Amino acid sequence: MAKILLVDDEPDMLEVWMLFLRHSGHEVMKAEDGAEALDIAHEFLPDLIVLDLMMPTASGDMVLGIVRSTPSLADTRVLVVSAHPKGAQLAENLNADAFLAKPVHLDQFQAEVSRLLSNLQEQ
Numbered sequence: 001m002a003k004i005l006l007v008d009d010e011p012d013m014l015e016v017w018m019l020f021l022r023h024s025g026h027e028v029m030k031a032e033d034g035a036e037a038l039d040i041a042h043e044f045l046p047d048l049i050v051l052d053l054m055m056p057t058a059s060g061d062m063v064l065g066i067v068r069s070t071p072s073l074a075d076t077r078v079l080v081v082s083a084h085p086k087g088a089q090l091a092e093n094l095n096a097d098a099f100l101a102k103p104v105h106l107d108q109f110q111a112e113v114s115r116l117l118s119n120l121q122e123q
Contacts, residue, residue: 034058053082
């Protein structure tokens, strides 16, 4: 299955997503801020990053910009999940692969993760 990095400063949301994805057979890591996310991403080399935009230490848009400019991470799929009022536009401007507005229902989340991972396997 896939390697997925979850990045959000809401621990309860991280736990729900993590349990769901692990139950689906994925290897999952989590980070509660942008700086931690970048450290983990460089070591873990995930297939998919699920990324909030509004976080402490380093914002999600900063993280996404760094991911896209880092050769070992540049092709990593990124799903932005955020309540930021301009989240969809920021995600598009930074070449995220998909965007979901918070609050996100688990079935929406599952469908988008599945779509992104199936696209990954087609390449």
